[in-house]
Amino acid sequence: MSHPQRPRRNFYGRLKGKSLKPSQKGYIAEDLDALSPGPVDWEANPTRTPLDLDGLFGGRPTWLEIGFGGGEHMVHQAGLNPDVGIIGCEPYLNGVAMLLGKIRRAGVNNVAVHPGDVRDIFDVLPAASIDRAFLLYPDPWPKARHHRRRFVTPEHLEPLHRVLRPGAIFRVATDIEDYVRQTLEEVPRQGFEWLAEGPDDWRKPWDDWISTRYEQKALREGRVPHYLTFRRI
Template identity: 45%
Template sequence: MTDRYEGSFFGRRKGKPLSPRRTDLMENLLPRLALDLSQPAPADLRDLFDAPVETVCLEVGFGGGEHLLHRARENPTVGYIGIEPFVGSMAKVVAALEEEGLGNVRLYDDDAVNVLDWLPEASLDMAYQLYPDPWPKKRHWKRRFINEQNLERYARAVKPGAEFRFASDIDTYVDWTLRHIRDHGGFRWTATRAADWKSPWANWPGTRYEGKALREGRVPRYLTFLRV
């Protein structure tokens, strides 16, 4: 089976209709918060943000936004780029940013591949991919975001010595990720004991999806890799 897949790595984009307020925010506020990939990326990604930030972190597929918003609140000097194609989730985060006045978040509502290709080389201080779509049926594994090409994209954008963090509750995806990381060679798994991949990262807020996984008896794994 080849890892190459031409097409999106996510499923449906729309769910329930948005409220009038969230529809208005998506039409009027999101364009101001969204990355403009028609323009070259700034040489220094800190220039993307309204707030003065010292470092920049990427989260691919932020889902309900629980983790993205928590990190943005607790780390006002870190700029966060959040990517999520699902309209309802994006609208939730846009509404929270408007209500709380957070100036250290920028957004993108389409395929993360586009952003990874747009970012300057060695420009990210950290990257997260938390509970990506596992595509559990074997015939769909080619749609998993972690593959040789996308790891190369991460490796190009993440600074040497910076962390790439991955979480999943699907054993086959955890094994898949470890194997692809090993074969790629651009990242080193930092775990030295079981607690390193069984325990979440510091100040972990949990996510809605993680809560569902735990209720259904699935066990999350938290993998930390360093860009070498």
Template identity: 50%
Template sequence: MDTHPPLRSYGRIKSRAIKPRQAALMDTLLPKIRCPAGPIDPVGLMPGARETWLEIGFGGGEHMAAQAARAPDVLMLGAEPFLNGVASAVRHVDEQGLANVRIHDGDVRELIERLPDASLARVFILFPDPWPKARHHKRRLVQSELLAELVRVLRPGGRLRFASDWADYVDWTLERALRTPGLVWNAQRADDFRRPPADHVTTRYEEKLLGDCAPVFLDFVKA
């Protein structure tokens, strides 16, 4: 018998009313691009895909859609429990005619559990909710258990990118990543994490500068 407690995603699942056009796409397009139930075979989702990438907590889908448009031969998976964000992302997929995006509208841990070993080439965790109060740190997305699962699904040489504009969350993530077997941080100088990577897509959310420091980008490689 399964003894694991049920997964819980913290934060709002829905805030404001979803716009009519987005609501219509949630009914028509989302079922077509939603990740299927059960074990997931990325090859089956997009035969001929060069690689599979995952964005965890894609917000409004701006970055996910831009990366998918840049690399149409890559299968882009996205996970987001916030319904307004999913609605926004589906609109981006529709407007840009993206055929290489699949969405999991729920907790990413449910999705990762169903992915095979060494199936991902890249993972993005960009500006997740910082939960700055110490008593809420257990709600942070980045935990040792998640990092261990990401190591499992990343292929050798696969990359994990974390970005935040909250200094404490950067320190929190770096501490846990460095003690996760299989993850390597190759930064050699400050510019390696203080400057946006060449392939980064800046979003409107990032431009709001809601944190307490300039954005920091941590790129890890699976050994």
């Protein structure tokens, strides 16, 4: 049987920051493997067999957080919604370690963690299997020549549309006005409807929102958060 060829992909951004604390190293050594959503990397899953989400979360609806940062929002949502399962993707190892510590302290058991690029997860998610997705304070890539690196481009939005169920919600939070512009241009082109009837629909956070450290930094520096909600058509 021939195996699909691994796509050539560039990755931009940090994979690791300052040295991890001994406790954080312990979280990664002791907890990370058990929280894997399944065989994702090409060596473990060369045929790109789809993830068994029913087996992973017992048939519960599945949500996806794209770049969970320090994990505040993901753990908050997992605690609020024990009837769903949440997969979080984050290539930055320090953020993964922070999330694992929060998972231990919160005691949530409806999460799975992929310490890598969300495109790896897109490769193995079944079509129309995700009920909600979050993109919260993504890397803004402010220079014009780097805008193609942003998540809100066809390279990412097309597979996101494939894995979301019809009617699924896609939330985007950002404090960068030009990121808002690109989001509102690109996301509807890929089969999403912007759910906004008035200014409060993007100026006020969602009812179940928890402010993250990235948002707090934006507020301290005088930038205005935007909360955009889309529905997969």
